[in-house]
Amino acid sequence: MRVELLCTGDELVTGLITDTNSPWFEARLFELGVKVERVQLVGDVRPDITHALLEAAQRADVVLVSGGLGPTADDFTLECAAAALGVPLVEDARVVEWLQARYRNRSVPLTPSALRMARVPQGAEVVRNPAGSAPMVVLRLGRCRLFFVPGVPREYRALAEGEVLPRIRALLEAEPGRVYRAFRLLRTVGIPESQLDARVAPLSPLHPQVVFGFRTHAPENHVKLMASASSQAAADAALAAAEAACRELLGNSLFGVDDEAYPQALARLLTEAGATLATAESCSGGLIAQQLTEVPGASAFFIGGVVSYSEKMKMAWAGVPSEVLARHTAVSRQTAEAMAEGIRASCGTTYGLSVTGYAGPTGGTAEDPVGTVYCALAQEGHPTRCERFSLSGDRERVRLFAASSALELLRQALLTGGAAS
């Protein structure tokens, strides 16, 4: 089934608002195995809307049209629909009744401009709006079904969920040769996008029922798997085989699937290990603590963190000896290690994690230019690990990858048995 979305309104093409309805509806459709083929945003210009309607109806089996059904002068989507169909607009008595009831309930007078919402293309089916005034309108144009709903997110979702999706589901069930789909998102960190592709691409010909996709969401990279088959069981099996093959290739770079975000994945590992954590951040400026505390209940494993943005506080809070700072500077392997060990000791945690580096745009030395970051992980009874990273990009990117690199030191330690002793 070919589905397109058409969203109308000047606010959508002038940057005033972001269209969040479409991604929501796309995701709901995708769960049914339908990938939306095209989304169009068109301003409040009559011929543009009429043309876009005609074009979409020629390509698609179903078009969900939103916006421009309200009472004001710039609401003329149904006029355009009537023009596209070559029929007049007529007042629908049922809609008039619904409007009268709704306005009476809210003790608001039913103005002539509100009554415009009852004028629909001749022959249209109308559906009551449970969350607002303007009704949903259903039209046929050739073989295409056009659903018109308001653009207000609450009304859009109520009608799309309650009226449009059930009709699409019924159409799908009636389709011969229906294609079933299954979907998985594999979330990785630590592998650049091009290397991820090179590693995973050879799997593609071995799994012909699965489409492999890639998505960058710095500092993460994601592999998208979509399996298609003639039954749900076959799609699920094809997906499972491709996922197993990917997991073997990705190993510990894979941190979560589908909706599991990085902080949640790390929190799960810490909780499973019964481990606690304290952090000492310099260049990452609190990004690590902020990510950890996104997780509800983080206080069970996160005891505290410092942002030691001066040598004085590196000494006071993380116990970095002044000789280390004097001899090796604040951005050095020795300082990172002292920070991790010091913060672990003062918080009495299983792990102590530290970051120090040059986020830029200025600073750095010949040996350690801007982008150099040292991350260290201390654990009681284990030697402290430290890694040096050379990160590229602007201040924001260096900070982001500095925090991610430090968190990865910890996650890899948790995965490879560096658990609480």
Added chain:
Amino acid sequence: MRVELLCTGDELVTGLITDTNSPWFEARLFELGVKVERVQLVGDVRPDITHALLEAAQRADVVLVSGGLGPTADDFTLECAAAALGVPLVEDARVVEWLQARYRNRSVPLTPSALRMARVPQGAEVVRNPAGSAPMVVLRLGRCRLFFVPGVPREYRALAEGEVLPRIRALLEAEPGRVYRAFRLLRTVGIPESQLDARVAPLSPLHPQVVFGFRTHAPENHVKLMASASSQAAADAALAAAEAACRELLGNSLFGVDDEAYPQALARLLTEAGATLATAESCSGGLIAQQLTEVPGASAFFIGGVVSYSEKMKMAWAGVPSEVLARHTAVSRQTAEAMAEGIRASCGTTYGLSVTGYAGPTGGTAEDPVGTVYCALAQEGHPTRCERFSLSGDRERVRLFAASSALELLRQALLTGGAAS
């Protein structure tokens, strides 16, 4: 000038990500007086992209195409462009050089898949990408100019701002009967959107050449002013008059204009006052430190901060007396005040800022339910100020507004003369 946007990628039509590039670019274009006519999102399907390219090029003078320029197998936008133009893809020697330099700098091997990014339609102009690997590509199709940029927001914005907008500006300057525009964004914090609208709306009829708009960007709300006139001087004058009227209404809620972000505005005030700052965060979990350290050179005023996510570290780092915690709990006026005073004393700063509260989803008490947040500001020689906030929304929103409320305590103190003594 007719401008269309075409965004490619399965992630955009399956609900995986929301297209935030287009609203950003639409707003930038609108400042130039150009309303985008159509935005299209198309999945990774070769004929769909090729058709959408051809259709857009027939309607528009300029099409900005994004996505599908990367190194992976599902990146084939330029293949579709070559098909639309009827030319072959050829390897561009300049792009190969850029890629070699970029990969060498990052010590990453230049794989054959990365070299795919150097294959562009014959006759295309290529522009180096300052923020990534894939170059921008410029093509002509009939009278239409097609600009191809990566979909990754950082790269999209760098190229759209630095390369596409200047070219569009030059085309506009060559057009007859041009309307001149002037634009200002007034950034406020602390006024809800509906109140902001009610306060500012009466100004609109007094400034007929200026369009007033509103934008929510939690925790901030912005007023957008756009003046139109037949000369740049007239547009600038109309804008200046409207801005002056708004400034009088908004007072100290206005923290910056145009591109000035909140942390930058606060950093400016701290620097002007010659003041230093230390922070003690609980429920905001490092969000305050992270925002402050976004600013290059933040170490000049930010000495350090703690995320005291346990009673133990509230005592150790922020000097909160155990009796205060025992008698008043960790979420109380007394604890917030002790945290602010303690962190100021231990860091020896002008100001000490603290936040403690219940971010949820669980926790809280009958008197202080989830969403209750105490913020305190300590300053040497001044009484410590503390405010209690009742914030609504989920954990993420409470944390965001908790951080913002605390920072506002400080900013208002700096504005009203609570400067360094």
